[in-house]
Amino acid sequence: MLWVKICGLSTPEAVETAVESGADAVGFVLAPRSPRTVDAALAASLVAAARDAARRAGREIETVAVVRGQSLEEVARLAREAGVDTVQLHGDEPDTVADALRDAGFRVIRALAAGEYTRRTAEGWSSPDRLLLDAAVPGSGARFSDDELGAAPTGFWALAGGLSAENVASAVQSLRPGGVDVSSGVESSRGVKDVRLIRAFIQAARTVL
Numbered sequence: 280m281l282w283v284k285i286c287g288l289s290t291p292e293a294v295e296t297a298v299e300s301g302a303d304a305v306g307f308v309l310a311p312r313s314p315r316t317v318d319a320a321l322a323a324s325l326v327a328a329a330r331d332a333a334r335r336a337g338r339e340i341e342t343v344a345v346v347r348g349q350s351l352e353e354v355a356r357l358a359r360e361a362g363v364d365t366v367q368l369h370g371d372e373p374d375t376v377a378d379a380l381r382d383a384g385f386r387v388i389r390a391l392a393a394g395e396y397t398r399r400t401a402e403g404w405s406s407p408d409r410l411l412l413d414a415a416v417p418g419s420g421a422r423f424s425d426d427e428l429g430a431a432p433t434g435f436w437a438l439a440g441g442l443s444a445e446n447v448a449s450a451v452q453s454l455r456p457g458g459v460d461v462s463s464g465v466e467s468s469r470g471v472k473d474v475r476l477i478r479a480f481i482q483a484a485r486t487v488l
């Protein structure tokens with residue numbers, strides 16, 4: 280089944296809606312300078328809300344801290360304080376940062392712009408086991424173009440960037456990712472989640488064949 284992550288959440292209501300509607304993962308932006316940035320204390324309360332909602336629904340939820348360009352020490356501290364399962368790296372962090380986070384007990388998602396993934400792969404870079412391919416500016420609501428992605432990854436990867444309830448089915452049918460990730464496409468205005476759009480996105484993603 281397609282893995283579905285709703286990202287950039289900042290209220291308990293949006294978190295509960297995502298979990299109750301069947302999301303596999305919920306993401307919190309702990310990177311600075313985003314309209315979606317939450318601090319570690321708010322993220323911790325949202326993680327607790329996600330786990331409570333998952334318990335009520337009798338299912339599991341993966342909680343994800345989204346970071347970009349911060350030091351390993353800061354990322355590890357934020358992830359520990361927030362109590363997340365997973366760290367999603369959006370910067371040009373070296374692979375040693377991902378390894379150290381795994382050693383500290385976190386799962387890691389490596390997010391890359393599709394063009395950067397294509398360039399690295401051509402240079403012999405080996406893909407991590409959980410990859411997320413995004414537009415050049417994460418969280419911008421933009422799609423990457425088909426020419427930026429030479430060949431789709433062979434292992435598990437998630438598609439992000441400019442998805443919405445309207446386009447998720449055709450994007451998945453065309454690129455065949457193992458998962459999808461959305462932020463802007465479930466917002467009524469930049470940084471403000473809309474529970475109806477969250478429900479509609481998850482429903483649309485769940486009906487993709």
Ligand SMILES: O=C(O)c1ccccc1NCC(=O)[C@H](O)[C@H](O)COP(=O)(O)O
Pocket residue numbers: 286287308310313314315345346347369390413414416417418419420421439440441442460461462463464
């Ligand atoms: O959302 C942000 O503002 C953000 C800031 C810094 C690093 C990552 C950020 N977002 C990551 C995501 O929300 C998603 O992984 C993805 O980029 C989806 O974005 P969208 O095109 O808005 O659906």
